[in-house]
Amino acid sequence: MSYRYGPWHEGPDPLAPPVDLRGALEAIGRDVMEGSSPRAALQELLRRGEGTTRGLDELTRRVWERRSRIQRRHRLDGTLTEVRELLDRALDAERRELFPDPSDDARFREAQLDALPPGTAAAVRDLADYDWRSSEAREAYQRIRDKLGSELMESRFQGMKQALSEMGPQETERIREMMADLNALLLSHLRGDDTDDQFAAFMRDHGEFFPENPQTVEELVDALAARSAAAQRVMNSMSAAQRAELAELMGNAFGDPRFAEQVSTLDANLRALRPGEDWTSSTRFRGDNPLGFGEGAQAMADLAELDALAEQLAQSYPGARLEDIDLEALTRQLGEESSVDARRLAELERELRSQGLLERSADGTLTLSPKALRRLGETVLSEVIGAIRARRGERDTARAGAAGELTGSTRPWQFGDTEPWDVPRTVRNALLRTMSTNDNVHFDVSDVEVVETEERARAAVALCVDTSWSMIQDGRWVPMKRTALALHHLIRTRFRADALQLITFGRHASTVDIGELTAMEGVWEQGTNLHHALLLAGRHLRRHPDAQPVVLVVTDGEPTAHLEPDGEAVFHYPTTQSTLRKTLAEVDSLAKLGASVTVFRLGDDPSLAAFVDLLARRGAGRVVAPDLDGLGAAVVSDYLSNRRSR
Structure with missing residues (x-):
């Protein structure tokens, strides 16, 4: 048989040290002795953490710190800013191309450019049929359309960014077909039709757009609704002018208004299927780093995920358990170390209960079990005995007596002793004494050893x-x-x-x-x-x-x-x-x-x-x-x- 060793990728680390139940029990016992209930003491332990394992309070602090950092560093007008820059670049390049040309056509084109409305969305719309002279300007304008399409798709589909990295007519058509098939699937599901076969065919044809790898229509709806609601919250968080301008711009996504129509239909289907999602709230962003529409939707999804993690870590709702914490979400937001801490806290709580250290009394309250009290007593006694520097349990009296208990020690027999003989040691002494003289083995009084006993008083x-x-x-x-x-x-x-x-x-x-x-x-x-x-x-x-x-x-x-x-x-x-x-x-x-x-x-x-x-x-x-x-x-x-x- 051969063996291969490599890094561990899934589940808890098999080589990780076991949870410190003794230390945890000592901490719980200390709080109980100070007046806390066992339940409150357990919760306090989980909040503080144990040893090198960070507690729920520290994990919650890091969650809120990350949430605050997202809001402090970013703003949501990234798409509007970038489209305006691309539009200015296209107009400047076109004017440079037209300026040396003395023809009336050139002057007419310049007049068209000068007559464009000041709003970015309106200007992009009016230039939809413009025949660009400058290749640089034409490329910049096409980048606007691709940018809007990319942002629109990324705001609704988490895995779309990589698929949109190299756009072409074929990729655009594939996305349009996927949107049409998706809306047809959701509409059938909304009507209550049996969509299992339709869903399987959809995932077979368009699964590369969904890295979440949903296994059912419900899982697909959950993922899409969360993302769509995040995109809506981005719109809610903008000013009215920004919201109107961005909505108008999205009508030019990929230069095809059908994309915006399909997205609008998708949002309506998802709202009907998941009315409980947060479609109405808004968030104030106050940073300097502009986020695109797709990045803003991801930021909103991150904020929602962080809010859910904060609630899970607080454990304040009825029936809360540490197993409720979404470890994958915690890894995404705070890194692998945080999910390891959460997993070890859950393991600690589970071990305390499974090993019978905590038990429920007849009235349903959580109490320390007799086993836990014994362990606490052992720990405290060990500290006390260490302090008085005495051997644990030493209670020998000044003399040995035949009616006492065996100590495990022996000594040579003395006149008047009534303790029982230690036969093996007595025979051994006789053998050692007679072997050097080659005589037959015989016993002498000097060979006899007796077993020491101690009197024990009650x-x-x-x-x-x-x-x-x-x-x-x-x-x-x-x-x-x-x-x-x-x-x-x-x-x-x-x-x-x-x-x-x-x-x-x-x-x-x-x-x-x-x-x-x-x-x-x-x-x-x-x-x-x-x-x-x-x-x-x-x-x-x-x-x-x-x-x-x-x-x-x-x-x-x-x-x-x-x-x-x-x-x-x-x-x-x-x-x-x-x-x-x-x-x-x-x-x-x-x-x-x-x-x-x-x-x-x-x-x-x-x-x-x-x-x-x-x-x-x-x-x-x-x-x-x-x-x-x-x-x-x-x-x-x-x-x-x-x-x-x-």
Whole structure:
């Protein structure tokens, strides 16, 4: 078998790196933790882009920049200007030819030229039957006719410019026949006749004029109607005088008024078939570069295509999908790189959904799936563990015990050890020792190696996080969520026997799962009810009496609310002695369960510092004052240290 390698021309690049789902999920998770919905976070990711892939906002900016550039650089009187120049050239050449001739015929011809109307279109019309003396003038006038015919055809047919590059009588007749056949086809289609055979015959005879290669009559009508509507918008964008002059000039296309009549019939058929096209709007061009009628129609078609791309990139209409973006149009307008970016964004969105990272809840809203939460937790925990420079999952106790779990390590047996033997290593040691003496293999106490184990203690962990408004206001909302996510992932993946309870507290406290905490939106609510949070923490610890109790509190304010026996939360700022007494009483209750309360103090408020110091002394705990970047590392490190020490 032989293989050939060459450039890739179609479809996505097979050697392109895969989309960065981890980075995308991290970006979505960050926005969700800041309060965005998963749908809004996904849309924001697509707008911003990911890595080297430009987002929808950048693509939209480039679309509008190109649109503005077309309008700023051009004007629409190019055909009128060029025809006027050719007419002046023909008249000058004819006068130079007539001037040396003293005959009356020459003077009569000069009088004819002097009597021409000032308007370009009227002068071209009056010269239709003039017998030119100058070959240069005759050629210039013929160029006017060819120019008008070329502009008229190019304005309606995208692929006509190349076909009109070398015009002659035969080419002119072919175009006239094509126009007649086309109008007959469209009229039959408009009447509702079966035009399949007629269309096939038409494309067989005239397909070279249609590079779009339409496969059906409907596709042909779509292409022609878009171009015809663009030509009409060019006329609408001109002044009334320019519009009238250009319309009159087009009657001289190829020197045959039948062409203009056929085009008029074509426009009428297309308007009837596609009334929804934009036939009435106009656009203001304010540049210095003149465009011909055909070029103006192409510019109008480009503007319409750019407007459609802007709408597709905005994704603001119901049911919008990235697959709606016309990649071929994007390539035409912005280049291949932009279509690659759009294709990769669509692939990213498709992969996020297909791999189960985003899912719909029962009420139809988009949510982060458990799989996505696990990946987010893994990412956050990796950053946290890297920050504290600790081996992930290291929880060895100071000594090994027979009832523990295997660590994978071995050591020489010592008197009193009860761990199981590592039989393969013990036999290997005996073989190595006796091979040098050529004796029979026998075992010695020095050959024995035992398997090391570690004791693993089960813990009940209550993580209480402050969700009052000050956490949002001072930028502590996302670090708090990332901390909870890291601790949750650590316990769920490394210490599954531990029981973790997440507790949020503002005016009231409540237990939440990690998904609810990650997607929680901040609300304006006064009150820091640590008393209620510690009550819930105590309930959690009591449900696991055989586990080591661990209570971790993340807060940025002293308690300003407490819970009454009837369940009502009482708020008062500044805090009252009643709130402080109830909170410290709950700390004492936790101490009786053997739990020490570690407080992670955020901020430098003196009253908060005084309170948490008092709380630590009463509860045999400690106070940690990390910065926001180190909050996650501080909580995870404290959890691991607490577990080792116990």
